Amino acid sequence: MSDSDSDSGQCQWAVFLTAKVPTKVVNRALLLIQGFEFSENLGDGNWTLLTSEDLSEKSPPPTSAPLTKDQRNDFAGKSLAEVNTFVRSNAVRLEELGFVVDLWLVLDDAGLVPLGTDPAAASTSTSTSNGVLCKQCFAGGDEDEIETWGYTDDFETLRAPLDQTWEVFAGLNSGAEFLDFQDTDCTVQADGTTKFNPEARREVTNADVLERKRKAWHAWRDQGFIE
Template sequence: MGVFVTAAKPQPKALNRAFLLIQDFEHADYPEDSHWTLITSKEAPSDVPPATVLPIPDISDNNAFTLSSMAEINTFIRQNEDLMTKMGVLVERPGLLSIRRGSRRRRALSANRSTSSRSAGRAEFRACRLPYEEASSMIVNLDMANMDFEDFVDEDAGEQEDGSWMWMSFPPSTKDTEEESEGEAKREVALKELRDGGYAD
């Protein structure tokens, strides 16, 4: 899955933390099963690049997508459809993640191709701003086509000024427990290792 960072001069520690939090710790083994690839160049590689390994170095001076809009990222994807399809960015219900502000705000932008807004064969994206930890679940469920974009957003709030939609969490579980899940525990261990190494905040 492709990851685009549009923040201006993202701090490496904040970026590493964000990149870790989007990983699937509930249903996959990290880092072996990571499918996230950071894309920083508009020169598309000849083949599918491997998943990005943490820690990520400072990308401030070599990130071609700094301050890019969703429309600009969409254009890049459409110009490289074959490769993006192989990377899993373009599937029946694709997921695209753009970390706009590598900061403590803990918010990412997850986008789904809209099948109702095609123009001249080009599909646009609708975006949902959501917590990093929720990004993997949303994208996987959209990819599996067992849930729709509307299931994750606050339709009453409508589209926001920046073109994104507000994420809406699911009702709390009826199970009366506050115990940390196995996935959450694994995430905290991995995050601690990054912090102890000085790679995350």
């Protein structure tokens, strides 16, 4: 691995922003997906917002700081299928850069619109906003030749509340299945994504975690990074 590649030893989780929304809306989404229960501060996170299709440079660090202005985003307006094509076409390079290549998160217009327009969401750290967790399909089983095993071009999707995405992503990355988080009927919605099971929702009750979360929200709001 070259000097331009990742040497942190920590797997990064790719986030793709396909929504065309203001920077403050993106920042609020970035706070919602943070795993405050599993990190002492934002700099310890795994999520990395990818905005460029050019992967020739050194891997960007986990996105722990708020965005201060609108920036170029090669993925704006892309469909879930187009993001999947990018991941599949660049799987080797993404893995070299330290990314998990069979799981990623998409922040799309359908999920972030409520975040930017709902007055209640603007004043709290939780909302009805959601993102699409995507998982590459794997082909192969005990009765198949090992040489035929591998990821296919197909992928599964789950639309989940943003404040639950850390927990769901970590579970999927550790071997859980989408069925563990989908509603009991595996309902496919109009946009092709499956529906999150409310019973899989995990609430944070630890006082220290809630305090870290509160401080982060107040700090970003006081500095004008979020509404």
